[in-house]
Amino acid sequence: MTEQTAPKSPVTTEQFTNEIKEQLKYAQGITVEQATDADIYVAASLAVRRHLVDSWATTQKDMVNGSTKAVGYLSAEFLMGKQLRNALLNLGMLAEFDDAVKALGHDPQLVVDSEYEPGLGNGGLGRLAACFIDSLASLGVPAFGYGIQYKYGIFKQEFDAEGKQVERPDYWLANEEPWGHIDYNRSQKVNFGGQVVEEDGKKVWKPAWSVRAVPVDYMVPGYKSGRVNTLRLWSAKSYDEFDLLTFNKSEYLDAVKPQVEAENISKILYPEDSTPQGKRLRLEQQYFFVAASIHDAIRVFYPGQDKPDLTTFPNKITFQLNDTHPVIGIPELMRVLIDEYGYDWDTAWDITTKTFNYTCHTLLPEALEVWPARLIGELLPRHLEIINEINDHFLEELKGLTRDKERINRMRIVTEGDDPQVRMAYLATAGGSHVNGVAELHSQLLKDVTLRDFSDLFPKKFTNVTNGVTPRRFIRLANPRLSNLITEGLGTDKWLSDLDLLQGLVPLADDPEFVKKFAEVKHANKVAFANFAKDRYGFEANPDTMFNTMVKRLHEYKRQSLKILALIARYAAIKNGTINVDDVLPRTVFFGAKAAPGYYMAKLTIQLINNVARVVNNDPDVKGKLAVHFPANYNVRLAQHLIPATELDEQISQAGKEASGTGNMKFALNGALTVGTLDGANVEIREKVGADNFFLFGMTVDEVEDLYEKGYDPAKYYEADPRLKMAIDMISNGAFSDGDRNTYAPLVADWLTKDYFMTLADFTSYADIQYEIEDLYRDQDAWNRKAILNVANTGYFSSDRSIEDYLERIWHTGPLA
Numbered sequence: 005m006t007e008q009t010a011p012k013s014p015v016t017t018e019q020f021t022n023e024i025k026e027q028l029k030y031a032q033g034i035t036v037e038q039a040t041d042a043d044i045y046v047a048a049s050l051a052v053r054r055h056l057v058d059s060w061a062t063t064q065k066d067m068v069n070g071s072t073k074a075v076g077y078l079s080a081e082f083l084m085g086k087q088l089r090n091a092l093l094n095l096g097m098l099a100e101f102d103d104a105v106k107a108l109g110h111d112p113q114l115v116v117d118s119e120y121e122p123g124l125g126n127g128g129l130g131r132l133a134a135c136f137i138d139s140l141a142s143l144g145v146p147a148f149g150y151g152i153q154y155k156y157g158i159f160k161q162e163f164d165a166e167g168k169q170v171e172r173p174d175y176w177l178a179n180e181e182p183w184g185h186i187d188y189n190r191s192q193k194v195n196f197g198g199q200v201v202e203e204d205g206k207k208v209w210k211p212a213w214s215v216r217a218v219p220v221d222y223m224v225p226g227y228k229s230g231r232v233n234t235l236r237l238w239s240a241k242s243y244d245e246f247d248l249l250t251f252n253k254s255e256y257l258d259a260v261k262p263q264v265e266a267e268n269i270s271k272i273l274y275p276e277d278s279t280p281q282g283k284r285l286r287l288e289q290q291y292f293f294v295a296a297s298i299h300d301a302i303r304v305f306y307p308g309q310d311k312p313d314l315t316t317f318p319n320k321i322t323f324q325l326n327d328t329h330p331v332i333g334i335p336e337l338m339r340v341l342i343d344e345y346g347y348d349w350d351t352a353w354d355i356t357t358k359t360f361n362y363t364c365h366t367l368l369p370e371a372l373e374v375w376p377a378r379l380i381g382e383l384l385p386r387h388l389e390i391i392n393e394i395n396d397h398f399l400e401e402l403k404g405l406t407r408d409k410e411r412i413n414r415m416r417i418v419t420e421g422d423d424p425q426v427r428m429a430y431l432a433t434a435g436g437s438h439v440n441g442v443a444e445l446h447s448q449l450l451k452d453v454t455l456r457d458f459s460d461l462f463p464k465k466f467t468n469v470t471n472g473v474t475p476r477r478f479i480r481l482a483n484p485r486l487s488n489l490i491t492e493g494l495g496t497d498k499w500l501s502d503l504d505l506l507q508g509l510v511p512l513a514d515d516p517e518f519v520k521k522f523a524e525v526k527h528a529n530k531v532a533f534a535n536f537a538k539d540r541y542g543f544e545a546n547p548d549t550m551f552n553t554m555v556k557r558l559h560e561y562k563r564q565s566l567k568i569l570a571l572i573a574r575y576a577a578i579k580n581g582t583i584n585v586d587d588v589l590p591r592t593v594f595f596g597a598k599a600a601p602g603y604y605m606a607k608l609t610i611q612l613i614n615n616v617a618r619v620v621n622n623d624p625d626v627k628g629k630l631a632v633h634f635p636a637n638y639n640v641r642l643a644q645h646l647i648p649a650t651e652l653d654e655q656i657s658q659a660g661k662e663a664s665g666t667g668n669m670k671f672a673l674n675g676a677l678t679v680g681t682l683d684g685a686n687v688e689i690r691e692k693v694g695a696d697n698f699f700l701f702g703m704t705v706d707e708v709e710d711l712y713e714k715g716y717d718p719a720k721y722y723e724a725d726p727r728l729k730m731a732i733d734m735i736s737n738g739a740f741s742d743g744d745r746n747t748y749a750p751l752v753a754d755w756l757t758k759d760y761f762m763t764l765a766d767f768t769s770y771a772d773i774q775y776e777i778e779d780l781y782r783d784q785d786a787w788n789r790k791a792i793l794n795v796a797n798t799g800y801f802s803s804d805r806s807i808e809d810y811l812e813r814i815w816h817t818g819p820l821a
């Protein structure tokens with residue numbers, strides 16, 4: 005008997021059918037006969053939402069009235085994915101939904117497909133925030149996600165006839181969006197510009213303009229916790245009335261200008277992953293959502309109080325800064341405490357440092373945000389004063405800790421000189437209680453390299469919390485076949501809220517019956533993906549080949565180029581007979597990646613991949629042996645389809661560059677084997693699954709450092725491995741550009757002369773491990789056994805575990821009573 009602990013539906017199918025009909029009639033004014041799939045989607049979503057409202061209200065009430073400290077997760081990005089099925093799962097209504105929709109004459113899949121995915125994030129950082137708020141709710145911890153409701157999310161990626169990336173606007177709010185609830189009555193005023201004057205010996209900020217921050221609330225239902233938290237995304241609106249004077253002169257466009265400018269603040273998500281660009285508007289966005297959130301928290305926790313005792317603020321809520329994007333919150337809270345509530349500096353600093361903690365998500369120096377003091381002064385003059393004062397106090401504190409003047413100078417929050425810069429990571433480290441990296445190796449490198457001076461002087465501030473992913477979305481919803489098999493194997497479905505239980509599958513890796521079932525599940529997922537791909541993208545993928553996937557943002561450090569070079573080498577070897585066609589293990593390679601619109605090398609790499617795909621897929625010599633597909637617009641939805649169908653996952657960044665990775669966790673949990681370097685969370689995944697069950701290659705962090713030091717000459721590697729030489733020469737000779745030798749010249753030149761991320765140096769070891777991979781794959785039982793051990797041993801990578809680590813190491817709070 006299998007123990008089912010999943011939540012029990014609050015409604016019967018019949019009741020839910022009626023609820024959908026009611027919504028159609030009263031909210032949408034549509035008859036059942038008129039209703040399209042999209043109408044049913046809206047009606048069902050509104051009906052589902054109603055089932056969450058009571059728990060939402062009690063969660064908020066218990067949070068405000070109780071003594072459990074809440075978590076405020078401040079993040080410029082929340083990459084939520086679709087909402088409907090997640091809500092249905094958490095309410096235990098998946099089956100009732102399917103049956104009700106069928107009873108109304110619709111196909112549940114098509115109804116679910118009508119939901120437009122909100123793309124309010126770039127990649128890993130934004131998706132992590134979404135997993136974390138899911139886990140917070142599922143653990144019953146009171147929490148707010150605070151961010152921005154961008155009108156345009158991450159761009160929609162298309163490819164043109166030449167295989168180049170084209171970006172299209174993602175107007176996700178074009179159709180009715182049933183999940184967000186706009187609450188005009190809880191809006192906040194956010195000020196900008198102007199100057200600071202002294203009045204009665206007090207600093208007073210006289211801002212030049214204001215924007216109205218209107219909250220749009222999304223319910224975040226917990227799985228089986230009975231709790232529903234809030235994701236509060238701020239939308240910018242104008243205060244300025246329609247300018248009648250201008251209007252009368254019929255200068256129609258001028259009349260609405262202030263509105264347009266105010267609303268620009270939340271108009272678009274910056275599509276740069278890792279590099280901060282578009283300085284001014286970005287700083288406006290950051291301050292906009294952080295200021296609104298801080299005021300909102302004071303309103304929520306001290307309702308109706310004119311003179312609240314804010315020394316208790318750190319007991320009410322702890323703010324986690326998701327990277328440096330919300331760090332302007334530190335001087336903002338100082339300003340609020342000192343200027344608005346009259347606290348002295350030391351008390352304000354004590355409250356502030358107890359309230360904030362900072363998570364760093366990168367090791368790339370260019371990704372550490374630095375703001376020109378001049379710009380901060382223009383937009384936020386009072387904050388610049390406070391930042392300078394924080395800097396002065398901090399330097400004084402340092403003088404008490406060390407005599408090393410150079411070190412003190414290196415640690416300045418505000419640099420010296422004509423054009424001083426504010427280092428946001430330093431401000432976050434000085435102004436909060438804890439700093440964490442997102443995987444063991446990353447946290448170690450933060451301490452040893454990036455924030456070394458800080459960790460030497462404040463060792464207790466530094467900790468690690470290894471990332472995780474939510475098993476609800478990434479196993480249960482994405483992979484129902486595997487979920488059922490796991491539940492059958494374990495005899496319970498409790499693993500969905502206690503992922504360590506997957507350990508119980510270890511013995512089943514040696515049970516031929518279970519291995520067979522596992523193989524059937526994987527194959528069925530491959531067939532399902534092939535059908536989806538045919539339908540959605542129009543390509544044919546053969547499920548009887550190995551499915552090998554590399555999906556993530558396109559970045560040089562992630563080294564999609566290593567994968568494409570090895571693939572070209574393989575293609576060349578088959579064509580020129582270096583490998584016998586009959587010995588080639590048939591493989592289908594999938595890529596998914598968006599490049600920042602201004603990132604030239606990344607975009608050229610996309611073009612190359614598309615053209616390699618075009619050439620390889622049309623070459624009869626390799627037909628049935630090698631195929632390459634690059635479905636456009638990789639997003640959460642595509643991830644949910646592709647990950648369960650993948651057998652081999654690529655995590656091949658240069659060691660010391662990927663902070664953690666979270667895709668790596670999703671793949672392992674869905675029974676893919678990883679080929680990877682000792683980087684980010686790969687290190688921990690390999691430890692958990694065992695070295696035998698992970699394909700390791702490439703240089704270590706130390707070897708990389710040594711090689712940089714010795715002087716790296718990529719051309720040497722090009723000369724040394726004929727496979728690599730062949731691959732690069734083919735590109736140079738125009739094999740993937742219709743004979744044109746210039747198209748990829750910048751890529752080739754970079755590889756041969758710079759190759760900062762040492763793709764060439766790792767090529768040989770990467771190409772060699774392919775033989776090992778293919779040998780193992782030929783023994784399907786052995787492969788599947790290892791794949792099962794990957795599933796069984798990666799329960800640690802649940803975001804529930806990450807959140808428990810945050811609770812214990814950083815937040816010091818827990819579930820509501």
Ligand code: 475
Pocket residue numbers: 126127128129130132276277278279280365366371442471662663664665666684
């Ligand atoms: C890391 N995004 C992954 C993941 O911790 C890690 C930066 C600036 C502006 C907009 N977006 C960003 C990131 O830096 C990012 O996504 N970082 C990623 O965070 C979660 O798993 O290794 O690269």
